[in-house]
Amino acid sequence: SAGRYLALAARTRPRRGALVLMHGYSGSGKSYCAARLAAALGAIHIRSDVERKRLHGLAPTAHMAAAGGQGIYDAAADRATYARLLQLARAIGAAGLDVVVDAAHLHRWQRQPFQALARELGLAFVIVDVRADDALLRERLRQRALGPPDASDAGTEVLDYQYATHEPLTAAERRHALPL
Numbered sequence: 001s002a003g004r005y006l007a008l009a010a011r012t013r014p015r016r017g018a019l020v021l022m023h024g025y026s027g028s029g030k031s032y033c034a035a036r037l038a039a040a041l042g043a044i045h046i047r048s049d050v051e052r053k054r055l056h057g058l059a060p061t062a063h064m065a066a067a068g069g070q071g072i073y074d075a076a077a078d079r080a081t082y083a084r085l086l087q088l089a090r091a092i093g094a095a096g097l098d099v100v101v102d103a104a105h106l107h108r109w110q111r112q113p114f115q116a117l118a119r120e121l122g123l124a125f126v127i128v129d130v131r132a133d134d135a136l137l138r139e140r141l142r143q144r145a146l147g148p149p150d151a152s153d154a155g156t157e158v159l160d161y162q163y164a165t166h167e168p169l170t171a172a173e174r175r176h177a178l179p180l
Helices: 002-012 030-041 048-055 075-094 108-121 134-146 156-165
Strands: 018-023 044-047 099-102 124-129 177-179
Touching: 018 030, 018 108, 030 044, 030 099, 030 124, 044 048, 044 075, 048 075, 075 099, 075 108, 108 124, 134 156
Parallel strands: 018 099, 018 124, 044 099, 124 177
Antiparallel strands: none
């Protein structure tokens, strides 16, 4: 009888949610991995490309020129997009659900609020560091441009901008990182 009560308690005990942060250059496969990871975990998948366009009143697959640091990709738009991702992650995490935040997260200012949020809400925190070599990144971006409409507007010019401006994961962040 006591064993059944313990088993029932284990099954009904609230479990801690998780905040999974995707990290990597455009074309690395972040969205592909994020979608599959979210499906496997039963997590909510929030994608920066979609949220950025929603903030600007655009359809998710509307194609916009994506020159690094300009238009809907300028510094103010980046701040607004990451603030929206953080707001959504907070609501999802506070509900005890797992969330996968699908964005490049190439700068510390983009990553640190999510780590602080996970700590605040008592969520497990993982950074999925998606990697690919330069030739593969460029080929994937060329293929994406030729394929069906996608929420991502990134091309090779964006990749070059990312190379020039990214900030590597810190030692503290690497302790939470899972390289793929």
